Amino acid sequence: MGAIKLNAVEKWYGKAQVIKGVDLEIADGEFIVFVGPSGCGKSTLLRMIGGLEDISRGTLDIDGKDVTAEPPSKRGLSMVFQSYALYPHMSVRDNMGFGLKTAGAPKAEIEQKVAAAAEVLKLDSYLDRRPKDLSGGQRQRVAIGRSIVRDPTAFLFDEPLSNLDAALRVEMRYEIAKLHEKLSTTMIYVTHDQVEAMTLADRIVVLEFGRIAQVGTPRDLYERPANRFVAQFIGSPKMNILPCTVKDGGYALEGARGGSYDGSGNPVEVGIRPEHVTLGSAGDGQCDGVVDFIEYLGADSFLIVDCGPLGKVNTRYVGDAPFQQGDKVGLVFDPQRTHFFDAEGERV
Template identity: 70%
Template structure:
């Protein structure tokens, strides 16, 4: 396994710059996830690391060597895509061992590595089946197994679970987490699903417009977002954001002088009697999810607000309430969207 480092990495398509000077260090054995909205450059950045996209400017280091100009085959990386790309006429065993066979590896070595990967991924009972006889989750495990047998310096995942249904995504998140624990491998993973990012990553890289907006552990990004974009992108439901000087808003402690916006997470708001909190609101819609209920309120000039409450403890629609939140749970942002 190897560390990966990007120094001023840029990608240009003609006069259009899509990756804008990215600096990032990924430690050996670290699980790093790229997230961001569509078009932010996360897949392009991953493909640059893989060598599938040329790096226009800057440097990519794999371990202690400069791999910027190396072709994909020399980088020693394994990539897992959305598409499983399995050979339909081959068994699971032959699919997993095909790259080694094509490289001329001895048959005994191929079988040994396939058996070891199958054991890690719980594929032993499926080795003689064809892809058409497998579920979507099993096919994805085979695609991952095909990468494991190559003993790569790092694994690159490009939205590998996007084609699976909700239940299978949960199952495969668990499988990938266990795989990382078992292999201790360097992994870079691209997803648009922040649940995957929050549950799997050692660190998350939030991308916006081809640049890194913030890097940190899931807890750091959730508890201490560095800017308004990260504050609203990380978290589901997203952070509520108000104008700091909005009429009717009474804060328990004064806002910083340069505060333009204030943010509060849905679970950090309590519903109290009208007139007893920071701002009054009317219950609009309830979204019951079992253990939690999301209460969506109309807070007048403050707009729509979402509050997370426990299970059944939610007021009925049209109820007049107030929103109460503590100063320590309030985030303030300046006119440029930076956290104060």
């Protein structure tokens, strides 16, 4: 079992409040990702769950038991850090089994659990090597294996891939996803990388200044962001936000044309993702602009279009875009993919 519940959890350092009344329920076996910019409180919240930081106010339940005052060793959780923290003089086998050895587990049990974890993580042929003889990805797998052998209630990952290069990050994302599939154990994962969040999570918790901005599946957050912050944090490149006014069943952009609006409320901004903007001839769509910069990435091209008083709009074109810097173009917004926000930045 690995159900975790946070009830109005707060964290104070003197007079500074860094976690501001977080309520969250995590189901047994769920893969939850905490994501947000630096300083939003995601690692602090993870450490509070793990018992490495005290909870100033509120309570933490694991499988229905209040563990707020329990030390880390009594919570049944296992943490994987950004730093591998392996013992350099020990073999992979000894590193993975060290926690069980210090807990007094029988030698036969340690060998059986280490062998099983090594098989899951594809470390069978590396058990007699030392950390210095391993790649960064292999060292991170050893650190994960050290957690697996303890058979924890839940795994806590604190930015475990940030020390790896881009290719290894992609590989390790896949391996962590397959590990969760095999073990079906609750996993809570902290990252500032929204690509990791989108590809790994059952649900994402977006944090902003110590509060939860939105909780939902990756698709929920991408297609129906609750506010401007989530809209621009989830998705790469970020969503374009443009000032607008609404009148007579439509919206108008400053100094440009508008489109239809079927909602209610009083939006002052319209949001549109780069991939939902089509480039055409000047005079088409919602506004005109001049191609200011082109980023060619092979499968995609990103074109930054200067739309005068509206500012610069980022657009995505599949493949090599048939435009040159300085070309005048029209921007057509997909009417089914536009988002509207009020003066407080909340979704309308």
